[in-house]
Amino acid sequence: MQDHKEKKLTDTAISxxxxxxxxAGKTAADSFKNTLNLAQHVERLGFTRYWLAEHHNMPGIASSATALLIGHVASGTSTIRVGSGGIMLPNHAPLVVAEQFGTLETLYPGRIDLGLGRAPGTDQQTAMALRRDLVGNVEDFPRHVEELQNYLGPVNPNARVRAVPGEGSNVPIWLLGSSTFGAQLAGMLGLPYAFASHFAPAALHHALKVYRESFRPSDTLQTPYAMACVNVTAAATDAEAELLATSLYQSFLSVIRGTARQMQPPAQSMENLWDASEKYAVQQMLRYTFIGAKATVKEQLQAFLDDTQVDEIMVASHIYDHNARLKSYEILGEIMNGK
Incomplete structure (x- = not known):
């Protein structure tokens, strides 16, 4: 493993x-406008990729039709890679995913990523409503990943079922996870791996270890490539960032309570909004959340990089005010560019 002092933020891809x-008070249409505006903003700042995540039946998240939104973002940008973080494969037939992402790759060549997850991205009842059949389950995931690889791989005129468009596109496939299952599968298949440490931090180090140790070179990847996702709220001062971050805390508090709602404005204090056990639970989920002014966030991110030795850091910024969200990524861009 590399010496922990060797990797620098300025040499690390940030996405x-x-x-x-x-x-709260806005619509999904407003969210879509903000998404494209943010994608254009981070493209100018030099970020590597822009991923959207599939969620369903959540009043505060508008990314259910993930492939459509990827097309929306790709059409309004020109250089940044755009993809899924991820498509929840149990909800979809692999052929449909291959056709969708083959179409996206045909429209925006060399810019599309396909990140795959094995969770449904929703509650159990909604998962049943989404299912393409009633017999499949997450244990089918490895087989479906390989099926998808075949659809997107080299053209095979003799295949009984072909993805058109899709075959020959070789859309990069990533495996996503919050446990060691996806890590081991990604390693065995020689695929890049992304860990969801922005909400499920507990298994991060173990999963990275499993991925690196189980990695087998493939036609698409010769050495392990690991990415971890974290939360970042950056602002002009530590105090301002802490205030903005209360929207993130409220969102995760709603998850813990099972009372999903739209993103709430910042709260002057969280003490009247959660009890001690809820506070602890939220803080455990948000262990890899970096909040503060530029110097503070830079120090926290560098420590995370030293600790994990990941090849890329993906950042989620759950900020109520769109302009403040743009500013947070701007500060992050300055850190990334050594300013």
């Missing part, structure tokens, strides 16, 4: 995860 939040 964006957008959950397309619907903020």
């Amino acid at each position: 964006v995860l957008d959950l397309v939040p619907i903020v």
Whole structure:
């Protein structure tokens, strides 16, 4: 493993995860406008990729039709990679995913990523409403990943079922996860791996270890490539950032309570909004959340990079005010560019 002092933020790819939040008092249409505006903003700042995540039946998240939104963002940008973080494969037939992403790759060549997850991205009842059949389950995930690889791989005129468009496109496939299952599968298949440490931090180090140790070179990847997602709220001062971050805390508090709602404005204090056990639970989920002014966030991110030795950092910024969100990524861009 590399010496922990060798990797620098300025040499590390930084990317964006957008959950397309619907903020209180606004609509999904507003969210879509903000998403494209943010993508154009971070493209100018030099970020590597812009991913959107599939969620369903959540009043505060508008990214349910993920492939459509990827097309929306790709059509309004020109250089940044755009993809899924991720498509929840149990909800979809692999052929449909291959055709969708083959179409996206045909429209925006060399810019599309396909990140795959094995969770449904929703509650159990909604998962049943989404299912293409009633017999499949997450244990089919490895087989479906390989099926998808075949559809997007080299053209095979003799195949009984072909993805058109899709075949020959070789859209890069990433495996996503919050446990060691996806890490081991990504390693065995020689695929890049992204860990969801922005909400499920517990298994991060173990998963990275499993991924690196189980990695087998493939036609698409010769050495392990690991990415981790974190939350960042950056502002002019530590105090301002802490205030902005209360929207993130409220969102995760709603998850814990099972009372999903639109993103709430910042709160002057969280003490009257959660009890001690709820506060602890939120803080555990948000262990890899970096909040503060530029110097503070830079120090926190560098420590995270030293600790994990990941190849890329993906950043989610759950901020109520769109302009403040733009500013947070701007500060992050300055850190990334050594300013």
